[in-house]
Amino acid sequence: MARWEPNARERLVEAALTLFQERGFDETAVADIAARAGLTERTFFRYFADKREVLFGGSSELEGLLVGGIAAAPSPLSPLDAVAHALEAAASFFDGRRPFAKSRQAVIAAHPALQERELIKLASLATAMAGAMRQRGTPEPAASLAAEAGMAVFKLAFARWTGDAHKRPLAQHLREALEQLKAITTGLDRVGRARPRKTERAARPRGDRSASGTG
Amino acid sequence: MARWEPNARERLVEAALTLFQERGFDETAVADIAARAGLTERTFFRYFADKREVLFGGSSELEGLLVGGIAAAPSPLSPLDAVAHALEAAASFFDGRRPFAKSRQAVIAAHPALQERELIKLASLATAMAGAMRQRGTPEPAASLAAEAGMAVFKLAFARWTGDAHKRPLAQHLREALEQLKAITTGLDRVGRARPRKTERAARPRGDRSASGTG
Numbered sequence: 001m002a003r004w005e006p007n008a009r010e011r012l013v014e015a016a017l018t019l020f021q022e023r024g025f026d027e028t029a030v031a032d033i034a035a036r037a038g039l040t041e042r043t044f045f046r047y048f049a050d051k052r053e054v055l056f057g058g059s060s061e062l063e064g065l066l067v068g069g070i071a072a073a074p075s076p077l078s079p080l081d082a083v084a085h086a087l088e089a090a091a092s093f094f095d096g097r098r099p100f101a102k103s104r105q106a107v108i109a110a111h112p113a114l115q116e117r118e119l120i121k122l123a124s125l126a127t128a129m130a131g132a133m134r135q136r137g138t139p140e141p142a143a144s145l146a147a148e149a150g151m152a153v154f155k156l157a158f159a160r161w162t163g164d165a166h167k168r169p170l171a172q173h174l175r176e177a178l179e180q181l182k183a184i185t186t187g188l189d190r191v192g193r194a195r196p197r198k199t200e201r202a203a204r205p206r207g208d209r210s211a212s213g214t215g
Numbered sequence: 216m217a218r219w220e221p222n223a224r225e226r227l228v229e230a231a232l233t234l235f236q237e238r239g240f241d242e243t244a245v246a247d248i249a250a251r252a253g254l255t256e257r258t259f260f261r262y263f264a265d266k267r268e269v270l271f272g273g274s275s276e277l278e279g280l281l282v283g284g285i286a287a288a289p290s291p292l293s294p295l296d297a298v299a300h301a302l303e304a305a306a307s308f309f310d311g312r313r314p315f316a317k318s319r320q321a322v323i324a325a326h327p328a329l330q331e332r333e334l335i336k337l338a339s340l341a342t343a344m345a346g347a348m349r350q351r352g353t354p355e356p357a358a359s360l361a362a363e364a365g366m367a368v369f370k371l372a373f374a375r376w377t378g379d380a381h382k383r384p385l386a387q388h389l390r391e392a393l394e395q396l397k398a399i400t401t402g403l404d405r406v407g408r409a410r411p412r413k414t415e416r417a418a419r420p421r422g423d424r425s426a427s428g429t430g
Contacts, residue, residue: 123334145399148363148366148371149396149400151363156356156360177356183357184361185364185396185401186397
Protein backbone atom coordinates (compact mmCIF):
# COMPACT_ATOMS: atom_id res chain seq x y z
CA MET A 1 0.00 0.00 0.00
CA ALA A 2 2.98 2.31 0.37
CA ARG A 3 3.76 2.29 -3.31
CA TRP A 4 4.08 5.50 -5.23
CA GLU A 5 0.77 6.88 -6.47
CA PRO A 6 0.65 9.30 -9.36
CA ASN A 7 -0.78 12.73 -8.49
CA ALA A 8 -1.54 11.59 -4.97
CA ARG A 9 -1.54 15.09 -3.55
CA GLU A 10 -3.87 16.49 -6.20
CA ARG A 11 -6.23 13.54 -5.86
CA LEU A 12 -6.37 13.99 -2.09
CA VAL A 13 -7.04 17.72 -2.36
CA GLU A 14 -9.78 17.18 -4.89
CA ALA A 15 -11.38 14.41 -2.84
CA ALA A 16 -11.20 16.50 0.34
CA LEU A 17 -12.80 19.56 -1.24
CA THR A 18 -15.55 17.49 -2.82
CA LEU A 19 -16.37 15.82 0.50
CA PHE A 20 -16.14 19.06 2.51
CA GLN A 21 -18.73 20.54 0.17
CA GLU A 22 -20.94 17.46 0.01
CA ARG A 23 -20.97 16.56 3.70
CA GLY A 24 -19.44 19.47 5.54
CA PHE A 25 -15.95 19.84 6.96
CA ASP A 26 -16.71 18.40 10.39
CA GLU A 27 -18.49 15.38 8.94
CA THR A 28 -15.58 14.39 6.72
CA ALA A 29 -12.90 12.09 8.13
CA VAL A 30 -9.40 11.59 6.75
CA ALA A 31 -10.38 7.98 6.03
CA ASP A 32 -13.23 9.23 3.81
CA ILE A 33 -10.88 11.52 1.91
CA ALA A 34 -8.34 8.78 1.33
CA ALA A 35 -11.04 6.33 0.23
CA ARG A 36 -12.57 8.84 -2.19
CA ALA A 37 -9.13 9.45 -3.68
CA GLY A 38 -8.49 5.72 -3.95
CA LEU A 39 -5.53 6.05 -1.59
CA THR A 40 -4.67 5.06 1.96
CA GLU A 41 -4.79 7.19 5.09
CA ARG A 42 -1.08 6.64 5.35
CA THR A 43 -0.62 8.32 1.99
CA PHE A 44 -2.81 11.22 3.16
CA PHE A 45 -0.60 11.77 6.18
CA ARG A 46 2.47 11.81 3.99
CA TYR A 47 1.15 15.07 2.54
CA PHE A 48 -0.97 16.64 5.29
CA ALA A 49 -0.83 16.71 9.08
CA ASP A 50 -4.63 16.79 9.25
CA LYS A 51 -7.64 17.61 7.11
CA ARG A 52 -7.45 21.32 7.94
CA GLU A 53 -4.03 21.47 6.33
CA VAL A 54 -5.63 20.65 2.99
CA LEU A 55 -7.14 24.14 3.21
CA PHE A 56 -4.35 26.03 4.99
CA GLY A 57 -1.17 24.17 4.07
CA GLY A 58 -0.09 26.76 1.50
CA SER A 59 0.11 29.70 3.87
CA SER A 60 3.79 29.46 4.81
CA GLU A 61 4.75 29.26 1.14
CA LEU A 62 2.58 32.31 0.47
CA GLU A 63 4.14 34.18 3.38
CA GLY A 64 7.60 33.45 1.99
CA LEU A 65 6.56 34.81 -1.41
CA LEU A 66 5.12 38.00 0.11
CA VAL A 67 8.10 38.65 2.37
CA GLY A 68 10.50 37.95 -0.50
CA GLY A 69 8.47 40.16 -2.83
CA ILE A 70 8.68 43.08 -0.42
CA ALA A 71 12.42 42.62 -0.02
CA ALA A 72 12.79 42.60 -3.81
CA ALA A 73 10.53 45.61 -4.48
CA PRO A 74 12.37 48.50 -6.14
CA SER A 75 13.40 51.01 -3.51
CA PRO A 76 11.76 54.15 -4.92
CA LEU A 77 8.30 52.63 -4.51
CA SER A 78 5.98 54.11 -1.92
CA PRO A 79 5.12 51.81 1.01
CA LEU A 80 1.77 50.77 -0.41
CA ASP A 81 3.22 50.22 -3.87
CA ALA A 82 5.98 48.06 -2.43
CA VAL A 83 3.33 45.87 -0.78
CA ALA A 84 1.36 45.82 -4.02
CA HIS A 85 4.51 44.75 -5.87
CA ALA A 86 4.86 41.78 -3.51
CA LEU A 87 1.20 40.85 -3.89
CA GLU A 88 1.54 40.83 -7.65
CA ALA A 89 4.72 38.81 -7.45
CA ALA A 90 2.90 36.28 -5.26
CA ALA A 91 -0.07 36.13 -7.62
CA SER A 92 1.74 33.45 -9.62
CA PHE A 93 1.31 31.22 -6.55
CA PHE A 94 -2.37 31.12 -7.40
CA ASP A 95 -2.10 30.74 -11.15
CA GLY A 96 -3.87 27.59 -12.22
CA ARG A 97 -5.41 27.18 -8.78
CA ARG A 98 -8.64 29.01 -9.35
CA PRO A 99 -10.87 25.91 -9.14
CA PHE A 100 -9.15 24.95 -5.88
CA ALA A 101 -9.41 28.51 -4.54
CA LYS A 102 -13.08 28.71 -5.42
CA SER A 103 -13.99 25.41 -3.74
CA ARG A 104 -11.83 26.30 -0.77
CA GLN A 105 -13.62 29.64 -0.33
CA ALA A 106 -16.99 27.88 -0.46
CA VAL A 107 -15.92 25.40 2.21
CA ILE A 108 -14.60 28.18 4.45
CA ALA A 109 -17.67 30.36 3.96
CA ALA A 110 -19.85 27.50 5.21
CA HIS A 111 -17.91 27.01 8.44
CA PRO A 112 -17.41 29.68 11.13
CA ALA A 113 -14.37 28.02 12.70
CA LEU A 114 -12.64 27.90 9.31
CA GLN A 115 -13.53 31.55 8.72
CA GLU A 116 -11.80 32.37 11.99
CA ARG A 117 -8.75 30.36 10.94
CA GLU A 118 -8.71 32.24 7.63
CA LEU A 119 -8.87 35.60 9.43
CA ILE A 120 -5.96 34.57 11.62
CA LYS A 121 -3.99 33.44 8.59
CA LEU A 122 -4.57 36.77 6.83
CA ALA A 123 -3.68 38.74 9.96
CA SER A 124 -0.51 36.74 10.28
CA LEU A 125 0.38 37.43 6.63
CA ALA A 126 -0.17 41.16 7.26
CA THR A 127 2.12 41.00 10.30
CA ALA A 128 4.80 39.26 8.25
CA MET A 129 4.48 41.90 5.50
CA ALA A 130 4.77 44.73 8.04
CA GLY A 131 7.96 43.11 9.36
CA ALA A 132 9.35 42.86 5.83
CA MET A 133 8.52 46.53 5.27
CA ARG A 134 10.44 47.54 8.39
CA GLN A 135 13.32 45.37 7.18
CA ARG A 136 13.50 47.37 3.99
CA GLY A 137 13.60 50.61 5.97
CA THR A 138 9.99 51.75 6.08
CA PRO A 139 9.30 53.19 9.53
CA GLU A 140 6.19 52.57 11.57
CA PRO A 141 3.34 53.34 11.27
CA ALA A 142 3.75 53.35 7.48
CA ALA A 143 4.98 49.75 7.50
CA SER A 144 1.90 48.39 9.30
CA LEU A 145 -0.56 50.64 7.51
CA ALA A 146 0.80 49.62 4.11
CA ALA A 147 0.63 45.95 5.08
CA GLU A 148 -2.95 46.27 6.36
CA ALA A 149 -4.09 48.28 3.37
CA GLY A 150 -2.36 45.78 1.08
CA MET A 151 -4.21 42.97 2.80
CA ALA A 152 -7.52 44.76 2.18
CA VAL A 153 -6.57 44.97 -1.50
CA PHE A 154 -5.62 41.31 -1.55
CA LYS A 155 -8.89 40.17 0.04
CA LEU A 156 -10.98 42.14 -2.43
CA ALA A 157 -8.93 41.06 -5.44
CA PHE A 158 -8.97 37.45 -4.36
CA ALA A 159 -12.74 37.39 -3.94
CA ARG A 160 -13.21 38.97 -7.37
CA TRP A 161 -10.72 36.61 -8.98
CA THR A 162 -12.37 33.46 -7.64
CA GLY A 163 -15.72 34.69 -8.93
CA ASP A 164 -14.54 36.11 -12.25
CA ALA A 165 -16.45 34.57 -15.13
CA HIS A 166 -13.92 36.06 -17.53
CA LYS A 167 -11.04 34.33 -15.73
CA ARG A 168 -8.78 37.34 -15.80
CA PRO A 169 -5.58 36.73 -13.84
CA LEU A 170 -5.29 37.55 -10.14
CA ALA A 171 -2.56 40.10 -10.85
CA GLN A 172 -5.03 42.14 -12.85
CA HIS A 173 -7.63 42.05 -10.07
CA LEU A 174 -4.91 43.16 -7.66
CA ARG A 175 -4.03 46.16 -9.80
CA GLU A 176 -7.69 47.14 -10.07
CA ALA A 177 -8.29 46.80 -6.34
CA LEU A 178 -5.21 48.91 -5.62
CA GLU A 179 -6.52 51.61 -7.93
CA GLN A 180 -9.86 51.48 -6.18
CA LEU A 181 -8.24 51.84 -2.78
CA LYS A 182 -6.27 54.82 -4.03
CA ALA A 183 -9.44 56.34 -5.44
CA ILE A 184 -11.37 56.13 -2.17
CA THR A 185 -8.37 57.28 -0.16
CA THR A 186 -7.65 60.36 -2.18
CA GLY A 187 -11.32 61.01 -1.81
CA LEU A 188 -11.81 62.77 -5.08
CA ASP A 189 -14.42 60.34 -6.27
CA ARG A 190 -17.54 61.00 -4.30
CA VAL A 191 -19.31 57.84 -5.27
CA GLY A 192 -16.34 55.59 -4.78
CA ARG A 193 -15.79 54.46 -8.35
CA ALA A 194 -12.30 53.96 -9.67
CA ARG A 195 -10.86 57.05 -11.23
CA PRO A 196 -9.91 57.24 -14.90
CA ARG A 197 -6.59 55.68 -15.62
CA LYS A 198 -4.63 57.54 -18.18
CA THR A 199 -1.65 55.28 -17.99
CA GLU A 200 -1.82 51.56 -18.34
CA ARG A 201 0.61 49.10 -16.98
CA ALA A 202 -0.06 46.67 -19.77
CA ALA A 203 -2.92 48.09 -21.78
CA ARG A 204 -5.69 46.75 -19.61
CA PRO A 205 -9.20 47.21 -20.93
CA ARG A 206 -10.94 49.17 -18.27
CA GLY A 207 -11.91 52.40 -19.85
CA ASP A 208 -15.56 51.52 -19.82
CA ARG A 209 -15.61 51.54 -16.07
CA SER A 210 -13.16 54.27 -15.33
CA ALA A 211 -14.38 56.93 -17.69
CA SER A 212 -15.84 59.14 -15.03
CA GLY A 213 -15.67 59.72 -11.38
CA THR A 214 -12.84 61.75 -10.15
CA GLY A 215 -13.68 65.32 -10.21
CA MET B 216 -26.33 38.96 49.26
CA ALA B 217 -28.52 40.30 46.45
CA ARG B 218 -28.49 43.81 47.79
CA TRP B 219 -27.47 46.69 45.59
CA GLU B 220 -23.73 47.31 45.48
CA PRO B 221 -22.33 50.68 44.48
CA ASN B 222 -20.16 50.64 41.33
CA ALA B 223 -20.46 46.89 41.11
CA ARG B 224 -19.69 46.78 37.40
CA GLU B 225 -16.61 48.94 37.67
CA ARG B 226 -15.32 46.98 40.64
CA LEU B 227 -15.77 43.71 38.78
CA VAL B 228 -14.00 44.97 35.67
CA GLU B 229 -11.11 46.29 37.71
CA ALA B 230 -10.81 43.08 39.71
CA ALA B 231 -10.98 40.97 36.55
CA LEU B 232 -8.28 42.93 34.74
CA THR B 233 -6.01 42.87 37.78
CA LEU B 234 -6.37 39.11 38.12
CA PHE B 235 -6.02 38.43 34.39
CA GLN B 236 -2.70 40.29 34.50
CA GLU B 237 -1.52 38.77 37.78
CA ARG B 238 -2.45 35.16 37.15
CA GLY B 239 -3.39 34.87 33.50
CA PHE B 240 -6.81 34.75 31.91
CA ASP B 241 -7.20 30.96 32.02
CA GLU B 242 -6.14 30.76 35.65
CA THR B 243 -8.73 33.27 36.82
CA ALA B 244 -12.18 32.01 37.80
CA VAL B 245 -15.33 34.09 38.08
CA ALA B 246 -15.33 33.25 41.80
CA ASP B 247 -11.88 34.85 42.13
CA ILE B 248 -13.04 37.99 40.34
CA ALA B 249 -16.11 38.34 42.52
CA ALA B 250 -14.08 37.75 45.69
CA ARG B 251 -11.46 40.30 44.71
CA ALA B 252 -14.21 42.84 44.05
CA GLY B 253 -15.85 42.05 47.37
CA LEU B 254 -19.00 40.88 45.56
CA THR B 255 -20.77 37.63 44.87
CA GLU B 256 -20.62 35.47 41.77
CA ARG B 257 -24.30 36.13 41.40
CA THR B 258 -23.59 39.82 41.12
CA PHE B 259 -20.92 39.08 38.51
CA PHE B 260 -23.42 37.19 36.39
CA ARG B 261 -25.85 40.06 36.61
CA TYR B 262 -23.40 42.06 34.49
CA PHE B 263 -21.48 39.49 32.44
CA ALA B 264 -22.30 36.14 30.86
CA ASP B 265 -18.76 34.92 31.48
CA LYS B 266 -15.29 36.26 32.18
CA ARG B 267 -14.53 36.80 28.51
CA GLU B 268 -17.39 39.26 28.31
CA VAL B 269 -15.49 41.55 30.68
CA LEU B 270 -13.10 42.07 27.76
CA PHE B 271 -15.50 41.90 24.81
CA GLY B 272 -18.84 43.02 26.21
CA GLY B 273 -18.59 46.50 24.68
CA SER B 274 -18.39 45.40 21.07
CA SER B 275 -22.07 45.53 20.19
CA GLU B 276 -22.34 49.05 21.62
CA LEU B 277 -19.28 50.03 19.58
CA GLU B 278 -20.77 48.46 16.45
CA GLY B 279 -23.94 50.47 16.96
CA LEU B 280 -21.93 53.68 17.27
CA LEU B 281 -19.95 52.94 14.11
CA VAL B 282 -22.98 52.00 12.05
CA GLY B 283 -24.87 55.04 13.34
CA GLY B 284 -21.87 57.27 12.65
CA ILE B 285 -21.69 56.13 9.05
CA ALA B 286 -25.41 56.69 8.56
CA ALA B 287 -25.01 60.20 10.00
CA ALA B 288 -21.90 61.14 8.00
CA PRO B 289 -22.45 64.12 5.70
CA SER B 290 -23.22 62.87 2.22
CA PRO B 291 -20.50 64.70 0.28
CA LEU B 292 -17.77 62.85 2.16
CA SER B 293 -15.66 60.32 0.27
CA PRO B 294 -16.09 56.69 1.36
CA LEU B 295 -12.98 56.66 3.51
CA ASP B 296 -13.81 60.01 5.08
CA ALA B 297 -17.32 58.79 5.89
CA VAL B 298 -15.81 55.83 7.74
CA ALA B 299 -13.33 58.16 9.45
CA HIS B 300 -16.24 60.36 10.51
CA ALA B 301 -17.89 57.37 12.17
CA LEU B 302 -14.67 56.35 13.88
CA GLU B 303 -14.26 59.81 15.32
CA ALA B 304 -17.87 59.90 16.42
CA ALA B 305 -17.33 56.58 18.18
CA ALA B 306 -14.13 57.79 19.83
CA SER B 307 -16.19 59.25 22.67
CA PHE B 308 -17.05 55.64 23.55
CA PHE B 309 -13.45 55.29 24.71
CA ASP B 310 -13.09 58.63 26.46
CA GLY B 311 -12.14 58.05 30.07
CA ARG B 312 -11.51 54.37 29.38
CA ARG B 313 -7.83 54.56 28.58
CA PRO B 314 -6.69 52.70 31.74
CA PHE B 315 -9.20 49.95 30.98
CA ALA B 316 -8.19 49.82 27.31
CA LYS B 317 -4.52 49.62 28.21
CA SER B 318 -4.96 46.76 30.69
CA ARG B 319 -7.29 45.01 28.30
CA GLN B 320 -4.74 45.19 25.49
CA ALA B 321 -2.06 43.75 27.80
CA VAL B 322 -4.31 40.84 28.76
CA ILE B 323 -5.19 40.13 25.12
CA ALA B 324 -1.56 40.39 23.96
CA ALA B 325 -0.61 37.70 26.47
CA HIS B 326 -3.19 35.19 25.28
CA PRO B 327 -3.42 33.81 21.71
CA ALA B 328 -7.06 32.73 21.98
CA LEU B 329 -8.04 36.24 23.08
CA GLN B 330 -6.04 37.71 20.20
CA GLU B 331 -8.06 35.53 17.86
CA ARG B 332 -11.27 36.70 19.48
CA GLU B 333 -10.13 40.31 19.06
CA LEU B 334 -9.35 39.73 15.37
CA ILE B 335 -12.79 38.27 14.87
CA LYS B 336 -14.38 41.20 16.67
CA LEU B 337 -12.53 43.70 14.48
CA ALA B 338 -13.40 41.80 11.31
CA SER B 339 -17.01 41.77 12.35
CA LEU B 340 -16.94 45.54 12.98
CA ALA B 341 -15.46 46.03 9.50
CA THR B 342 -18.23 43.91 8.00
CA ALA B 343 -20.85 45.96 9.83
CA MET B 344 -19.25 49.20 8.61
CA ALA B 345 -19.19 47.93 5.03
CA GLY B 346 -22.90 47.14 5.32
CA ALA B 347 -23.59 50.64 6.66
CA MET B 348 -21.64 52.12 3.74
CA ARG B 349 -23.74 50.18 1.24
CA GLN B 350 -26.83 51.40 3.09
CA ARG B 351 -25.80 54.99 2.50
CA GLY B 352 -25.35 54.29 -1.20
CA THR B 353 -21.65 53.53 -1.56
CA PRO B 354 -21.27 50.71 -4.08
CA GLU B 355 -18.93 47.77 -3.69
CA PRO B 356 -15.99 47.46 -3.70
CA ALA B 357 -15.61 50.99 -2.32
CA ALA B 358 -17.82 50.15 0.67
CA SER B 359 -15.70 47.19 1.80
CA LEU B 360 -12.38 48.81 0.98
CA ALA B 361 -13.29 51.93 2.95
CA ALA B 362 -14.39 49.81 5.90
CA GLU B 363 -11.20 47.73 5.83
CA ALA B 364 -8.96 50.74 5.40
CA GLY B 365 -10.86 52.48 8.21
CA MET B 366 -10.29 49.48 10.43
CA ALA B 367 -6.54 49.66 9.71
CA VAL B 368 -6.66 53.31 10.77
CA PHE B 369 -8.59 52.44 13.89
CA LYS B 370 -6.17 49.69 14.95
CA LEU B 371 -3.16 51.94 14.56
CA ALA B 372 -4.80 54.91 16.31
CA PHE B 373 -6.04 52.74 19.13
CA ALA B 374 -2.59 51.24 19.77
CA ARG B 375 -1.04 54.69 19.78
CA TRP B 376 -3.74 56.10 22.03
CA THR B 377 -3.38 53.40 24.68
CA GLY B 378 0.38 53.98 24.75
CA ASP B 379 0.32 57.77 24.52
CA ALA B 380 2.24 59.33 27.42
CA HIS B 381 0.76 62.71 26.52
CA LYS B 382 -2.76 61.36 26.80
CA ARG B 383 -4.02 63.04 23.67
CA PRO B 384 -7.56 62.02 22.79
CA LEU B 385 -8.31 59.04 20.57
CA ALA B 386 -9.99 61.31 18.00
CA GLN B 387 -6.67 63.06 17.44
CA HIS B 388 -4.82 59.78 16.94
CA LEU B 389 -7.52 58.76 14.47
CA ARG B 390 -7.02 61.93 12.43
CA GLU B 391 -3.27 61.41 12.38
CA ALA B 392 -3.55 57.78 11.36
CA LEU B 393 -5.95 58.72 8.57
CA GLU B 394 -3.48 61.30 7.30
CA GLN B 395 -0.74 58.69 7.41
CA LEU B 396 -2.81 56.23 5.43
CA LYS B 397 -3.53 58.90 2.85
CA ALA B 398 0.17 59.73 2.68
CA ILE B 399 1.27 56.16 1.99
CA THR B 400 -1.59 55.59 -0.43
CA THR B 401 -0.94 58.62 -2.55
CA GLY B 402 2.68 57.59 -2.38
CA LEU B 403 4.24 61.02 -2.52
CA ASP B 404 6.12 60.62 0.70
CA ARG B 405 8.74 58.05 -0.18
CA VAL B 406 9.80 57.27 3.34
CA GLY B 407 6.31 56.87 4.61
CA ARG B 408 6.36 59.53 7.30
CA ALA B 409 3.30 61.52 8.08
CA ARG B 410 3.40 64.91 6.52
CA PRO B 411 3.50 68.02 8.68
CA ARG B 412 0.05 68.86 9.92
CA LYS B 413 -0.52 72.46 9.26
CA THR B 414 -4.21 72.52 9.75
CA GLU B 415 -6.80 70.65 11.61
CA ARG B 416 -9.63 68.68 10.23
CA ALA B 417 -11.85 71.54 9.19
CA ALA B 418 -9.42 72.52 6.48
CA ARG B 419 -7.24 69.62 5.63
CA PRO B 420 -4.79 70.29 2.85
CA ARG B 421 -5.21 67.66 0.23
CA GLY B 422 -4.70 69.28 -3.09
CA ASP B 423 -0.93 69.17 -2.96
CA ARG B 424 -1.00 65.45 -2.52
CA SER B 425 -3.77 64.44 -4.82
CA ALA B 426 -2.34 66.10 -7.87
CA SER B 427 -0.45 62.98 -8.83
CA GLY B 428 0.32 59.57 -7.56
CA THR B 429 -2.54 57.46 -8.70
CA GLY B 430 -1.92 56.76 -12.34
